[in-house]
Structures are given as structure tokens and as C-alpha cells.
Amino acid sequence: MSTNTIDKPKKVTTATVRKMKAEGQKIAMLTAYDYTTARLVDAGGVDMILVGDSATNVMAGNETTLPMTLEEMIYHTRCVVRGVERAMVIADMPFGSYQVSAEQGVANAIRLMKESGAQGVKMEGGREICDTIRRITAAGIPVCGHLGLTPQSVNQFGGYGVRAKEDAEAKRLLEDARALEEAGCFAMVLEKIPAALAEQVAKSVTIPVIGIGAGAGVDGQVLVVTDMLGMNDGFRPKFLRLYSDLAPVITSAIGNYCADVRAGSFPSAAEQY
Ligand code: KIV
Numbered sequence: 474m475s476t477n478t479i480d481k482p483k484k485v486t487t488a489t490v491r492k493m494k495a496e497g498q499k500i501a502m503l504t505a506y507d508y509t510t511a512r513l514v515d516a517g518g519v520d521m522i523l524v525g526d527s528a529t530n531v532m533a534g535n536e537t538t539l540p541m542t543l544e545e546m547i548y549h550t551r552c553v554v555r556g557v558e559r560a561m562v563i564a565d566m567p568f569g570s571y572q573v574s575a576e577q578g579v580a581n582a583i584r585l586m587k588e589s590g591a592q593g594v595k596m597e598g599g600r601e602i603c604d605t606i607r608r609i610t611a612a613g614i615p616v617c618g619h620l621g622l623t624p625q626s627v628n629q630f631g632g633y634g635v636r637a638k639e640d641a642e643a644k645r646l647l648e649d650a651r652a653l654e655e656a657g658c659f660a661m662v663l664e665k666i667p668a669a670l671a672e673q674v675a676k677s678v679t680i681p682v683i684g685i686g687a688g689a690g691v692d693g694q695v696l697v698v699t700d701m702l703g704m705n706d707g708f709r710p711k712f713l714r715l716y717s718d719l720a721p722v723i724t725s726a727i728g729n730y731c732a733d734v735r736a737g738s739f740p741s742a743a744e745q746y
């Protein structure tokens with residue numbers, strides 16, 4: 474006879490992903506922002522789920538991630554956590570929640586963990602946030618770093634182009650990656666940087682390096698779930714592989730529903746009480 478406890482898959486933790494890197498196993502990560510999608514993503518077998526601040530683009534239609542609030546992150550993360558059994562759930566610290574002071578960063582990271590049930594937080598930046606990362610990890614909260622194209626700095630960058638193509642920025646990024654590891658990050662995301670540099674970073678640190686638009690030489694990959702499912706019609710960057718093309722499927726299903734309602738063929742006799 475089986476019990477619930479026996480049937481439950483073993484939860485992925487910081488120890489699991491550290492071991493995966495040590496053993497050369499690639500880590501599969503996707504974003505999710507709601508309960509229903511999180512259940513499907515977890516059932517698909519990803520190791521990690523990122524409740525990214527991209528939720529404010531995908532779910533709320535904002536152009537940048539800057540408007541995302543801590544309350545909204547807590548809400549989305551709580552919804553995701555309820556739908557997940559196995560994957561490790563990481564929540565983004567939104568813009569403005571950790572930049573003012575280390576004290577503010579620690580207080581907000583604690584709140585995000587306590588009120589959402591996430592297993593860790595992600596923060597964008599290098600050396601300039603290492604003191605805050607040290608304080609947050611000292612409070613027992615796993616931190617995932619994020620370097621390269623850090624969307625919370627889009628106004629400073631002047632767009633979403635590939636970062637660290639020049640030697641000086643590449644050198645800074647490599648130093649920042651080492652600083653993040655030294656500050657206690659358990660993993661880091663590298664976004665939209667040259668593949669050779671990303672591979673060099675992955676080889677220079679002992680923590681898992683997860684790439685998005687950073688080539689194959691890293692320890693794992695992350696994509697925005699609605700992008701890889703083809704739900705975001707106009708968004709086709711070079712790094713994106715489409716694993717489905719759901720936008721036309723959904724639009725066509727809704728078109729068929731509208732036609733049936735208008736024709737009076739839905740509901741049928743079998744579909745009523
Ligand atoms: O917010 C997000 O979805 C992210 C990923 C793109 C890494 O930070």
C-alpha cells in the first residue's frame with residue numbers, strides 16, 4: 474500500500490542543484506507565475522521554477538519589469554508554490570526592494586520567503602549588491618545571482634541588447650560572478666551574453682550557472698514559459714526555441730467557441746442539466 478508521503482517526489486533543493494553541477498547534469502528551469510501553469514511545468518519535470526519579475530510583462534502587460542511590486546511577487550509566488558511538488562521555487566526580488574540598503578534587502582527577502590513559501594530569491598547585480606547578499610544568506614535565505622542583461626537596469630543600458638561583448642564589460646562580469654559566489658550565492662543566472670564568456674564563467678565558479686541566451690556551455694537553461702510555448706506571438710529572439718505554438722491553437726479554439734455560441738450549437742442537449 475502506498476501513502477502520500479511515499480508517492481511524493483523528492484523536492485529539489487540547493488544541495489540537489491549543487492550536486493547536479495558537480496556531476497555534470499544539466500539543470501532545466503522555466504518561469505511560472507500562476508498555480509495552473511506551475512502544476513504543468515512541475516509535472517513536465519523541470520528542476521527549478523523561477524517566479525520572475527517578468528510576471529509583470531507576461532501577466533500584467535507592462536513594458537519593463539520596473540513596475541513589479543513586492544506584494545505582487547508574493548502573490549504570484551504563493552500561487553506557484555501551491556502548484557509545485559518537486560521543483561525548487563525561486564522568487565525574484567523586484568526592482569526597488571533591495572537597492573536602497575542591506576537592511577531593506579534583508580527585510581524584504583524575509584518577507585518574500587515568509588509570505589510566499591519560496592525556497593530562495595533571485596537578485597540582479599554584481600559587486601554592488603554583495604553586502605546585501607551576504608546579509609540575506611546569513612539570514613538563511615538562498616540567493617541566486619543574475620548578471621549580464623539585467624532587465625531592472627534597462628534604462629541604464631538603453632535597451633535589451635546582448636551584454637558584455639566588449640572586453641572591459643566581460644572582465645567586469647567575470648569578476649562579478651566570482652564576487653557573487655564569494656558572497657554566498659547558491660547559483661546564478663546569466664542573461665544574453667556571448668556563449669564563450671558564459672562558458673568561462675561556468676568554469677570559473679563552483680555554483681550552478683543557468684543561462685538564458687548565454688549558449689550551451691553553462692550548467693542549465695531557463696526560458697520564460699509563455700515564450701517557449703509560443704503564447705507570445707511577436708517575441709522571437711534568436712535564443713528562443715519554440716516547444717509549442719499555442720497562440721494560434723488557443724485563438725482558434727476561442728474562435729470555434731464563439732462560432733458555436735453564436736450558432737446556438739453550444740451547449741448541446743448532452744451539455745445541459
Ligand atoms: O524575470 C525573469 O523571467 C528572469 C528570467 C528571464 C531569467 O529573470
